[in-house]
Amino acid sequence: MTFELSERVREVPPSGIRRFFEIAEERDDVISLGVGEPDFSTPWAARDAAIASLERGQTSYTANRGTRELREAIREYAADRFALEYDPGEEILVTAGASEAVDLAFRAFVDPGDTVAVAQPSYISYEPGVIFAGGEVLSVPTKEEDDFRLTVDALESAGAEAADVLVLCYPNNPTGAIMREEDLEPIAEFAREHDLTVFSDEIYAELTYDGEHTSIATLPGMRERTIVFNGFSKAHAMTGLRLGYALGPSEAIGAMNKIHQYTMLSAPTTAQHAALEALESCDDDVREMVDQYDRRRRFVLSRFREIGMDVFEAKGAFYCFPEVPDGWTAEEFAEAVLREEGVAVVPGDVFGPGGAGHLRISYATGLEDLRKALARIETFVENHV
Secondary structure (H helix, E strand, O other), rough: OOOOOOOOHHHHHHHHHHHHHHHOOOOOOOOOOOOOOOOOOOOOHHHHHHHHHOOOOOOOOOOOOOOHHHHHHHHHHHHHHHOOOOOOOOOOOEEOOOHHHHHHHHHHOOOOOOOOEEEEOOOOOOOHHHHHHOOOEEEOOHHHOOOOOOHHHHHHHOOHHOEEEEEEEOOOOOOOOOHHHHHHHHHHHHHOOOEEEEEOOOOOOOOOOOOOOOOOHHHOHHHHHHEEEOOOOOOOOOOOHHOOEEEEOOHHHHHHOOOHHHHHOOOOHHHHHHHHHHHHHHHHHHHHHHHHHHHHHHHHHHHHHOOOOEEEEOOOOOOOEEEEEOOOOOOHHHHHHHHHOOOEEEEHHHHOOOOOOOOEEEEEEOOHHHHHHHHHHHHHHHHHO
């Protein structure tokens, strides 16, 4: 028997990141700067809450939208930290990771033939998500000369006024770029003028090192046209517990929940207990992790400058985005430094237009490994550049 793949699946190439990790698995001494995952463990209070919930036998489904207690806590957190006001009964949906929330939004609001403008470079799952929903991706490249911020010029040059949906990710994966309120205001005006729905992935909101994070949903006329995605993977170091959430108008969240209740039913119950405790008592842990990331960020940026590689001044998330030396493509450089020096990095090309000629470096690893990895990269540059 031969399985006939759907056209949508055939359209999506394998992950461009995966190949480098397959190479890395061939040797034992690789230092990975490629994985977008905290090296910290989930805070103890959250782990204890998860364990206690299991001991109490709380292993049944929860409400489709998530437990009422967790949605109330998310409401309070979003309001206090980011001035986002949402009704926990109708406007908050707890999902199996922020990735599920993004996928639900694409499936709920993208019809075959719809155009989704994606500010790039960006998280690698947006484009496949659009294709799986039957939509068409419109790449909107951002430029280093603009600090990788999305601009109206970039939107107009790409023809985004004809799009149906605009996808943003700030703080940005992979560049570490942020957008301040004054940067978001013209984007909001563009969205209002051309009646765009906005999907705003703010999973790295807590990891903002220069000022406070601003959500585009807080700007005039944007709440009613924006869905905000966030979760517990990054700031709370809960990647494996798979818990995220979406914030949006009741009709939007209701549509997403309709799909969620037929596919996922409810987010993991144990993880919801951990997340509730994380929001109630782990602020100090989050601040400590963010402080550590900031220290690493400054170290990595300074070391790349010492090595002689131009590097963008990342101000959010836990990535930096150096340029490869002249004469190299990002893929060539990444593969060579992996094979010769045992350092795994990700070529920027896999994150879409605008990423060419750059590397994504994750500093979500200990300072000692960062020191060793950057020393190896320095050796490689000295030998080949």
